[in-house]
Amino acid sequence: MNVTQSNKDFYKYFRFIFVPIVFLGFYLLAFLVDPYRDWQNYFERSTTQIAREWGFVLFFCLSLTEINLIVARKLDQKIPWVMYPMYRFLAQFFIQIISTSLFLYLFLRTSIYLFQEDSGLANVDHVVLRQMFVISLLLSTLISFIYTGNFFLQKWKGAVLETAELNVKTVELKQIALEAQLESLKAQLDPHFMFNNFSTLSALITEDPLLAQHFLENLSRVYRYMIINLNKNIISVDEEIKFAEAYFYLIKIRLGDNVKMEIDVSEDTLKRGIPPITLQLLIENAIKHNTASRSKPLKITITMDGTDRLMVTNTLQRLNYNIPSTCLGIKNIHSRYLLLSDHDVDIQETSNQFIVKLPLLTL
Numbered sequence: 406m407n408v409t410q411s412n413k414d415f416y417k418y419f420r421f422i423f424v425p426i427v428f429l430g431f432y433l434l435a436f437l438v439d440p441y442r443d444w445q446n447y448f449e450r451s452t453t454q455i456a457r458e459w460g461f462v463l464f465f466c467l468s469l470t471e472i473n474l475i476v477a478r479k480l481d482q483k484i485p486w487v488m489y490p491m492y493r494f495l496a497q498f499f500i501q502i503i504s505t506s507l508f509l510y511l512f513l514r515t516s517i518y519l520f521q522e523d524s525g526l527a528n529v530d531h532v533v534l535r536q537m538f539v540i541s542l543l544l545s546t547l548i549s550f551i552y553t554g555n556f557f558l559q560k561w562k563g564a565v566l567e568t569a570e571l572n573v574k575t576v577e578l579k580q581i582a583l584e585a586q587l588e589s590l591k592a593q594l595d596p597h598f599m600f601n602n603f604s605t606l607s608a609l610i611t612e613d614p615l616l617a618q619h620f621l622e623n624l625s626r627v628y629r630y631m632i633i634n635l636n637k638n639i640i641s642v643d644e645e646i647k648f649a650e651a652y653f654y655l656i657k658i659r660l661g662d663n664v665k666m667e668i669d670v671s672e673d674t675l676k677r678g679i680p681p682i683t684l685q686l687l688i689e690n691a692i693k694h695n696t697a698s699r700s701k702p703l704k705i706t707i708t709m710d711g712t713d714r715l716m717v718t719n720t721l722q723r724l725n726y727n728i729p730s731t732c733l734g735i736k737n738i739h740s741r742y743l744l745l746s747d748h749d750v751d752i753q754e755t756s757n758q759f760i761v762k763l764p765l766l767t768l
């Protein structure tokens with residue numbers, strides 16, 4: 406059961422739980438305010454008289470409770486405790502005095518009219534009136550105190566639960582970030598990846614020194630991005646795309662026109678957020694599991710899908726042989742999105758396309 410539901414249940418059954426307490430409190434306060442009343446002979450009266458008095462007092466306590474609950478709920482809407490604590494305290498205090506005084510006046514006038522036709526409010530003992538006013542005000546304060554105390558108790562419980570959930574998410578996020586870091590480090594240190602890039606660089610140095618310089622710049626950019634952003638949860642789409650372009654440049658030099666990549670996103674999209682290394686993992690996944698040739702190049706596109714999501718699409722050209730895959734890249738992207746937002750990654754596969762839709766995050 407969540408905190409909101411618990412609050413609703415408390416207010417729903419508040420009167421049934423609390424009216425008996427107010428009833429007993431009424432007699433306790435009456436004894437403390439007027440200890441000289443003939444309390445020793447209280448139960449020597451007839452059962453009818455006692456039952457009539459108890460019904461009268463119970464109705465009084467129920468009415469007083471309802472009035473205070475109405476006042477508190479109205480003030481919850483107009484002057485919340487969280488936003489205006491001092492203003493709320495003063496407003497509730499004065500409104501409570503006014504509403505209690507008005508209720509007591511109307512209650513006594515009605516009671517005298519119903520049960521003492523020949524008497525008026527002016528004929529009631531002033532000491533009794535003052536005692537009733539003090540008792541009513543103290544009971545109103547008690548009702549308000551319990552109601553407000555429960556409000557702060559529920560807020561405290563909600564804060565504790567939220568803190569616990571955040572702590573759990575923090576631990577999970579650290580675990581996933583560590584897994585992503587290890588996977589990225591593996592990619593950096595992968596013998597095939599390093600061998601291919603260094604072999605390409607070695608060949609370019611003798612064949613085309615200028616191109617070799619560009620290749621080295623992009624290679625260093627890829628490694629630098631991985632090292633700097635591994636511990637970040639969210640990076641701008643602009644930075645992630647620049648990294649993806651540098652990574653794809655290395656692939657492009659090795660595979661030539663066998664692979665193609667197109668990027669078409671708006672300026673507003675570039676300012677949004679995305680988990681780091683996400684695009685690189687998807688590009689790597691596309692190249693690893695699909696064939697690519699001049700006659701049938703592997704095409705990768707990065708666009709928007711029209712619903713505030715970044716869409717990464719590659720042509721589906723399955724290899725004729727199976728490559729062992731742990732799917733850790735896709736799983737890691739899933740896990741990070743589940744922890745960073747309320748939206749998950751949408752993966753679709755058609756007869757000729759593999760599509761991944763990534764929700765954009767707020768930086």
